[in-house]
Amino acid sequence: MNFEQIIGLEVHCELKTNSKMFSASPVTFGKEPNTMINEIDMAMPGILPVLNKRAVEYAIRVCYALHMDIDELLRFDRKNYYYSDLPKGFQITQEQFPIGKNGYLDIVVDGKTKRIEIERLHMEEDTAKQFHYDSYSLIDYNRSGIPLIEIVTKPAIRSGAEASAYLEKLRQVFLYTDVSDAKMEEGSMRCDINISIRPLGSQKFGTRTEIKNLNSISHVQQAIEFESLRQEKIILDGGKVLQETRRFDEKRKETVAMRIKENVANYKYYPEPNILPIRLNHQWVMDIKERLPIMAEQREKIYIDKYGLSQSEAHRLISYKELSDFYEETVKNCSRYKIACHLLLGEVLGYLNKKNISLEETKLTPHYLSEIIEYIDEEMISSKQAKEVLECVMTEGKKPQCIIEEKGMKQISDVDILTQLIDQILDNNEKSIRDFSSGKDRAIGFLVGQVMKETKGQANPKITNQLLLKLLKERVQ
Amino acid sequence: MTEMKTMLKQLARDTMFDISDDEMPALIEEYNMFMNHVQFLESIDTQDVEPLAFPYEVETTFLREDEVSHIISREDALKNAKSIQDYQIKVPKVVK
Numbered sequence: 001m002n003f004e005q006i007i008g009l010e011v012h013c014e015l016k017t018n019s020k021m022f023s024a025s026p027v028t029f030g031k032e033p034n035t036m037i038n039e040i041d042m043a044m045p046g047i048l049p050v051l052n053k054r055a056v057e058y059a060i061r062v063c064y065a066l067h068m069d070i071d072e073l074l075r076f077d078r079k080n081y082y083y084s085d086l087p088k089g090f091q092i093t094q095e096q097f098p099i100g101k102n103g104y105l106d107i108v109v110d111g112k113t114k115r116i117e118i119e120r121l122h123m124e125e126d127t128a129k130q131f132h133y134d135s136y137s138l139i140d141y142n143r144s145g146i147p148l149i150e151i152v153t154k155p156a157i158r159s160g161a162e163a164s165a166y167l168e169k170l171r172q173v174f175l176y177t178d179v180s181d182a183k184m185e186e187g188s189m190r191c192d193i194n195i196s197i198r199p200l201g202s203q204k205f206g207t208r209t210e211i212k213n214l215n216s217i218s219h220v221q222q223a224i225e226f227e228s229l230r231q232e233k234i235i236l237d238g239g240k241v242l243q244e245t246r247r248f249d250e251k252r253k254e255t256v257a258m259r260i261k262e263n264v265a266n267y268k269y270y271p272e273p274n275i276l277p278i279r280l281n282h283q284w285v286m287d288i289k290e291r292l293p294i295m296a297e298q299r300e301k302i303y304i305d306k307y308g309l310s311q312s313e314a315h316r317l318i319s320y321k322e323l324s325d326f327y328e329e330t331v332k333n334c335s336r337y338k339i340a341c342h343l344l345l346g347e348v349l350g351y352l353n354k355k356n357i358s359l360e361e362t363k364l365t366p367h368y369l370s371e372i373i374e375y376i377d378e379e380m381i382s383s384k385q386a387k388e389v390l391e392c393v394m395t396e397g398k399k400p401q402c403i404i405e406e407k408g409m410k411q412i413s414d415v416d417i418l419t420q421l422i423d424q425i426l427d428n429n430e431k432s433i434r435d436f437s438s439g440k441d442r443a444i445g446f447l448v449g450q451v452m453k454e455t456k457g458q459a460n461p462k463i464t465n466q467l468l469l470k471l472l473k474e475r476v477q
Numbered sequence: 478m479t480e481m482k483t484m485l486k487q488l489a490r491d492t493m494f495d496i497s498d499d500e501m502p503a504l505i506e507e508y509n510m511f512m513n514h515v516q517f518l519e520s521i522d523t524q525d526v527e528p529l530a531f532p533y534e535v536e537t538t539f540l541r542e543d544e545v546s547h548i549i550s551r552e553d554a555l556k557n558a559k560s561i562q563d564y565q566i567k568v569p570k571v572v573k
């Protein structure tokens with residue numbers, strides 16, 4: 001029997017506002033525990049929540065990017081549950097009236113475009129962070145109250161590959177709308193999976209399980225693959241899939257039961273009495289749309305049409321927002337679009353991966369990059385030297401020109417100087433000339449090597465090659 | 478009576494209040510008053526009545542500017558905690 005996977009994803013994303021959703025304490029990550037909070041985040045008596053304007057703006061940006069209908073009347077609800085990460089005993093969320101509804105995101109899997117329908121986007125607040133030890137837990141409230149948006153798809157996803165493509169794309173939306181750093185490993189983007197399977201062709205949904213708190217896209221894919229096989233085995237053995245909450249064990253690469261969901265959890269939702277309905281200014285909402293940053297897809301199109309990059313170059317470049325931003329800045333003053341792209345995706349990205357750092361942590365600036373490109377263009381340095389300069393700039397932050405001078409790197413492109421040098425080398429290498437005349441091409445490589453050795457790699461390779469061939473031919477004749 | 482006492486003790490424990498035996502009679506009295514009130518509310522016919530969340534049906538427009546303007550000291554934040562370790566509040570482990 002062939003089965004079909006029915007998957008829905010719930011994604012939480014922390015917004016990178018300055019202050020929290022309902023309080024004026026700061027949004028931070030990795031700071032000293034319990035130093036970035038106030039009475040509201042700790043739910044002390046008498047507190048009142050006041051909604052953060054920028055958090056609303058960010059939510060609206062994502063709504064637009066996901067082609068959603070926006071509800072300009074904001075209403076909040078309380079989701080009641082008792083757990084130590086939730087000091088108030090309820091979370092302020094938008095159960096009944098989410099700010100965004102009925103959106104979609106187009107993904108590409110195996111060369112085919114598929115539209116993933118999105119049911120809703122709502123605003124809520126993050127919980128405190130807990131650290132569990134053998135017999136106790138410690139609570140740090142710094143995360144308590146950080147603005148969150150939750151985005152829920154319809155059960156429209158049919159494979160781990162689709163889920164992974166959707167998450168990549170959604171992450172890109174968060175990055176390009178500039179609302180979050182969307183780091184799954186730091187928890188600023190988190191994903192829960194709802195998954196069931198059914199015999200192919202059946203219209204009825206099977207019993208679904210929920211897999212909570214996945215912290216990387218590859219884990220999402222692995223969890224889906226494991227879980228659908230697990231459910232398949234149960235059904236083929238004549239058993240019944242239980243409606244339960246599971247987690248993904250990263251080491252064993254399997255999902256593990258956490259708790260049975262006998263009924264839908266009763267969160268006793270009701271309207272948040274401390275926040276009256278808020279009517280957004282229609283013009284303000286429209287302005288947010290007007291000012292929406294350029295999305296990844298538009299950039300990709302510009303890179304191909306205007307800058308002449310190939311489809312795969314453009315696609316790779318936009319998949320690193322940081323590199324793409326840097327590229328945009330660089331090409332403002334530099335029309336060598338291809339070289340800029342190659343250096344960024346090649347040398348720069350290689351360096352970042354090797355050192356496991358972000359571009360921001362290096363000392364490279366768009367200005368320095370365009371300067372280096374200029375020197376390559378003028379054949380002042382070879383592309384091999386350019387790599388060395390680039391690495392030096394990234395590490396030390398010196399001006400490319402200084403590095404070139406310090407290292408005595410300037411490329412020798414002067415035909416007279418090179419001719420003189422090559423003549424000398426040919427005089428000392430009669431055998432190579434004979435080899436060349438008997439058709440042994442590697443003689444050229446050897447002779448170029450000699451020139452490079454003599455010039456400490458500074459001879460312009462293109463001119464050296466041309467001259468060498470010319471002079472060799474003259475001698476052979 | 479003892480049944481109610483047990484229930485209230487349990488509730489107090491769950492919500493992390495210490496209730497002494499001396500306080501119990503007053504609590505039971507208040508509880509009974511409250512339950513009478515609830516019973517009275519339950520007797521009201523709410524068929525076809527829409528739930529009311531706010532006494533005034535007004536819309537507001539105020540949104541707070543995104544500025545950090547109030548942080549409390551860690552000492553103040555942790556003052557009420559019964560148990561602290563490494564500047565964090567220590568609680569019995571309950572994994573959700």
